[in-house]
Amino acid sequence: MLNFKSVTTRSLNRMQRSPGHSIWQRNDYEHIMRSEVSLGRIRQYIYDNPLVWQQDQLHPSNPSQR
Template sequence: MDYKILRPRQNPRLQNYDYKTANHYFVTVCTHHKQCMFGAAGEPNGIGQMAAQGITAIPEHFPEVTVDEYVVMPNHVHVILIFPQGVKDLSAVVGSYKAYVSKMFHMEHPGVPLWQRSFYDHVIRDEAAYLEIKRYIRENPLKWNLDEYNPHA
């Protein structure tokens, strides 16, 4: 019998960084197995609208966190979150977002996995990086054919 050897899962978070530090964070959350579930690039379907609604609801659950820019793509979302000092950490906010959207999704699709485990983040360190990421988010739907998450690219 062949057994698949699993490598230890790497922690995608930046080592030795305090995620309760005031900062701007660029976050990407992918669907389960990067399946295209959210509609067309720039044109979210009902599930994609749930994903967008979850993003716009983040400040309702975490009033101190600001959603600066976001986009819902066919199999992932990008968002810039702005945190003041001492707020719940980034993982708590993203985990709450995923749970909120999953709850709505599972009302119509019980038992169907929606999200990939974990998420990707990038600490935005300066104004130039912030402006570049903001531009990337805005232009992402136009570049879906070249997107690394596009299964047909």
């Protein structure tokens, strides 16, 4: 995946004449789905994520974010 990111970043920066510009979000989570089980887990995570956002440690109303 890192090679893909490097190649696409360099290509896009050349096209846009913006050398050194970052286009990828830092610390993003990547996962290659290799099975129906893996796909099902990710679908469930996407479905559940908004439901648990209020309790997330990164939620702006969390006391640790103040």
